[in-house]
Amino acid sequence: xxxxxxxDIQKLQNDVQWALERGLHARDVVPMLERLxxxxxxxxxxxxFAGTELAELLLSTSPWRSAVLAHEVLRYEESDRTWxxxxxxxxLLGHYRSAKRAFVKALAFxxxxxxxxxxxxxxxxxxxxxxxxxxxxxxxxxxxxPNDEEVAASYAHALVRLGRRAEAHQVLERALGxxxxxxxxxxxxxxxxxxxxx
Numbered sequence: 693x694x695x696x697x698x699x700d701i702q703k704l705q706n707d708v709q710w711a712l713e714r715g716l717h718a719r720d721v722v723p724m725l726e727r728l729x730x731x732x733x734x735x736x737x738x739x740x741f742a743g744t745e746l747a748e749l750l751l752s753t754s755p756w757r758s759a760v761l762a763h764e765v766l767r768y769e770e771s772d773r774t775w776x777x778x779x780x781x782x783x784l785l786g787h788y789r790s791a792k793r794a795f796v797k798a799l800a801f802x803x804x805x806x807x808x809x810x811x812x813x814x815x816x817x818x819x820x821x822x823x824x825x826x827x828x829x830x831x832x833x834x835x836x837x838p839n840d841e842e843v844a845a846s847y848a849h850a851l852v853r854l855g856r857r858a859e860a861h862q863v864l865e866r867a868l869g870x871x872x873x874x875x876x877x878x879x880x881x882x883x884x885x886x887x888x889x890x
Contacts, residue, residue, distance in 0.1 A: 699731040705738050708745070718749045725749070735768040747777045755784035772801035776808055783811075788819040806836035806843070814846040823853040834863065841867050845878060852882045 708724045725746040732738035747761035762778035779794035795812035802808060813829030816822045830847040837843050844867030851860035857879065864875035 699727075701728070701732050701736075701738050704728040704731065705741060708742070712745065722746065722749055740765050740769055744771070744774050744777065747774070747781070751777065751780055751784070755781040759785065770797070770801070772798045772805065772808065775801065776805075776811070779808075779811060779815075783815060783819070788815060791815055792820065804836075806833045806840075809833040809836075810843050810846060813850065817846065817850040817853065823850040826850045827854065839867055844868070848878065849882060852879065857883070 704724070705728055708721065708728055711721050711724060725742045729739055729742035729746060732742060743761045743765040747758045747765070750758045750761070759778060759781040762774050762781060765774050766778065775794050775798035779791045779798060782788075782791035782794060792812065792815055795808055795815065798808045799805065799812065809829045810833035813826040813833060816826035816829065827847075827850050830843070830850050833843045834840075834847045844863050848860035848863045851857070851863065860882075861875060861879060864878060865872055868875045
């Protein structure tokens, strides 16, 4: 095997950070991260950085690879972000119970994170059919981000499933505006039994 010039890991990592800070497209950043991960010593700070960033970038296009990368990073260091990326990738793959455990771990590291609370609550309600267990997480997320339409919709959905339609309507109107036709439309859709929907 022909030996080439030694790779400057720190320069590679700086280049990747520069690209991420400037919001370069994933198609440009992914090869840089792959190269950094290939050359950085396994388990090193640079390798963990590359693995976590790569796992996040590949979430929507390659959730299986994202999960594998997150698992690899977690063997060397646990962080809320890596657990959350693992949770998202497992959710996309349909491994809901494992995703739940990952989000619980993420929240143990960052208990105040509204995104993690929302992800866990939405998973419990929509994927695992446990709206009562979801409600405290969704309430926490909504308290932190009351104008976030996605959080409000998830919270309202769980409330509707628990028979608390009036509260759900208030939540949606707070996020979407008083008299919002979208709020009324969502509530009406959620109240139709799934087997009778067109």
